[in-house]
Amino acid sequence: MGAGTRGASGGAWRPNPVARTVLIVLSLAFAFLMLVMPLLVVVSQAFGAGWEAFWRAVSDSFTVKAAKLTAITTVTAVAANTAFGLAAAWALTRYRYRGQGLLTTVIDLPFAISPIIAGLIFILTYGRLGWAYPFLEAHGLKIVFAVPGLVMATVFVTIPFVARELIPVLAARGTDEEQAAVLMGAGFLRTFALVTLPHVKWALVYSVILCAARAMGEFGAVSVVSGHLRGKTNTLPLHIEILYNEHHYREAFAVSAILVIASVLVLAARSVVETVSRREVR
Amino acid sequence: MSRRVAMVLALLFLFGQVAAGRVLADQELTNVSYDPTRELYEAYNEAFARHWAGLGKGDVTVVQSHGGSAKQARSVIEGNEADVVTLARAIDVTAIEEAGLIGKGWQGRLARNSCPYTSTIVFLVRKGNPKGIRDWGDLAREGVGVITPNPKTSGGAxxxxxxxxAWADAQYGHDDARNExxxxxxxxxxxxxxxxxRGSTNTFVQNGQGDVLLAWxxxxxxxxxxxxGEFEIVTPPTSILAEPPVALVDSYVDKKGTRELATAYLEYLYSDEGQRIAGSHYYRPGNPEIIKEFSGYFDLSLKxxxxxDPLFGGWEAAQSRHFSDGGVFDRIYSR
Structure with a gap:
């Protein structure tokens, strides 16, 4: 069954077979050269010296600490952005007020701003020369060059993921069912939990997965605020860069393989979610 | 009953000890350093921890941070709370001093301008030295491919x-036009x-470009x-002395109460053991006796x-004359 059969039976649209072949070959070749092959190289390099060398690299105490830190920043960023995303999507689709457009635009900012600027704004705000520093210093708090800064930088770059995904779903759904629930006496929380949430369930899961994938791999903004303190503020992507720069190629590839495998798992989770949600909608 | 009394007494004793600060908690020290010192400090930190524990001062963990020297200094200025900095150039430590974090005159606090070890620039050539490169003059010969990073962007370059x-200056009798x-x-x-x-090293070593790499x-x-078996090191008869300094970051050690530990950490770099660790990681030990133990790979006759030197007049003068926009290097490279 090719794309042509449909055109033949409908009679309205007949694709050019040459264009079809060319397009398929081009996109497959592009995907292979740009995505699949380099990733395969990383994985094969990682295991090139055998399981034992791979295991030694990934069980190194600095790698384990970096992995733990990445887990912390990812979980916190996802939790924060899920809460914010739900609130913002609700606020943007259920109420009318001045400044609505502004909020929509602001949510998208992290997509447009370069990660280095995202990092620098935190340094300039919370660093020793920043205006918030005297307050932090007086209360014994540390943000940049410490874990809170890493979490904030990660939250910053992943802000749009959940909100962007939920807004169109909530907007398309309309407010009829929620109004009905409210008329029947349900409170805000009850309406939200029993009417709104079930509708956006899959969109939410989907966006959380993407958000997690992006948070895990965040490099730019985090690199600026990290200070690169080994075992303290090095996340996995930063650790990989350091290993690579220090001629530890095998170890760098081994640790990269952890991130690649994690991404593949996330993508697998995403397609499971897509399949399940499509079945449910039908 | 008496057992309970004994337990209470033991607990009281313990509290007393804690209050007196005698029960040592794990101490932590942060060393913000530059890129190529990773292996050096990995070995040194272990030796220092042994030394410190041997003095009965308890366990110490040293947290390392590595990166470009100027960038690392910047992060300390912005609030990366290093107890000590061990950077590539004095000018980077001076930047931290100017930010008010390190006391004036830091360079006189430790011996030899606060530089426990030094390094220099040598030539890395391919096995057998096929182009016969022996001295700086050979680099200007026709058909010799030179690899070096860009002096505008790289401190090392x-x-x-x-x-x-400097070689040209001695060779051509202090004639700036001929030097240029x-x-x-x-x-x-x-x-x-x-x-x-690092990029230049990769170009020469991994990608096989060029006949000679100018390298630390x-x-x-x-x-x-x-x-x-792939390369040889050629030490030219003259080169330049690079002095990577170390310093205590006063504001941060006082804030954290680590002055004693940080001072000992830097001073131990000058001990025989510290000097030998530097030597075995190919940094030239400042101690004239200990460097002799490494004469196997350091050419000690190198001038x-x-x-x-008045020729350069310090980093700031050299920087503005040669590497600023419109400086000598710009003239050389755009002609």
Missing amino acids: RWNYLAAW EFVKKVFDNVLVLDSGA ENEAYLSLAERP LVTID
Whole structure:
């Protein structure tokens, strides 16, 4: 069954077979050269010296600490952005007020701003020369060059993921069912939990997965605020860069393989979610 | 009953000890350093921890941070709370001093201008030295492919450039025009001008470009150790003395109460053990007796010019004359 059969039976649209072949070959070749092959190289390099060398690299105490830190920043960023995303999507689709457009635009900012600027704004705000520093210093708090800064930088770059995904779903759904629930006496929380949430369930899961994938791999903004303190503020992507720069190629590839495998798992989770949600909608 | 009394007494004793600060908690020290010192400090930190524990002062963990020297200094200024900095150039430590974090006159606090070890620029050539490169003059010969990073972007490359300048100055009798002409010839021979020292090493070692790499002595020995049998090190008769300084960050050690530990950490770099660790990681120990133990790979007859030589007049003067926009290097490279 090719794309042509449909055109033949409908009679309205007949694709050019040459264009079809060319397009398929081009996109497959592009995907292979740009995505699949380099990733395969990383994985094969990682295991090139055998399981034992791979295991030694990934069980190194600095790698384990970096992995733990990445887990912390990812979980916190996802939790924060899920809460914010739900609130913002609700606020943007259920109420009318001045400044609505502004909020929509602001949510998208992290997509447009370069990660280095995202990092620098935190340094300039919370660093020793920043205006918030005297307050932090007086209360014994540390943000940049410490874990809170890493979490904030990660939250910053992943802000749009959940909100962007939920807004169109909530907007398309309309407010009829929620109004009905409210008329029947349900409170805000009850309406939200029993009417709104079930509708956006899959969109939410989907966006959380993407958000997690992006948070895990965040490099730019985090690199600026990290200070690169080994075992303290090095996340996995930063650790990989350091290993690579220090001629530890095998170890760098081994640790990269952890991130690649994690991404593949996330993508697998995403397609499971897509399949399940499509079945449910039908 | 008496057992309970004994337990209470033991607990009280313990509290007393804690209150008196005698029960030692794990101490932590942060060393913000530059890129190529990772292996050096990995070994040194272990030795220092042993030494410190041996004095009965308890366990110490040293947290390392590595990166470009200027960038690392910047992060300390912005609030990365290093107890000690061990950077590539005095000018970077001075930047931290100017930010008010390190006391004035820091360079006089420790011996030899606060530089426990030094390094220099040497030539890494391919096995057998097919182009017969022996001295700086050979770099300007026709058909010699030179690899060095860009002095505009790389701190290391500035040493390369200045070393070539110093050689020419001695060779041509202090004639700036001829110095410039010579250095221009060397840069005309540069095949790939990478932005950083690691990039140049990769270009020469991994990608096989060029006949000679201008490199830090310690980096050159690392390349040699990584790919045995492929390269040789040529130490020219004259080169430049690079003095990577170490310093205590006063504001941060006082805030954290780590002054005693941080002072001991830096001073131990000058001990026989500290000096030997530097030597075995291809940094030249400052101790004239200990460097002799490493004469196997350090050419001790090498004549070294320093950045404070009247020829250059210190980093700031050299920086503005040679590497600022519109400086000598710009003239050489745009002609």
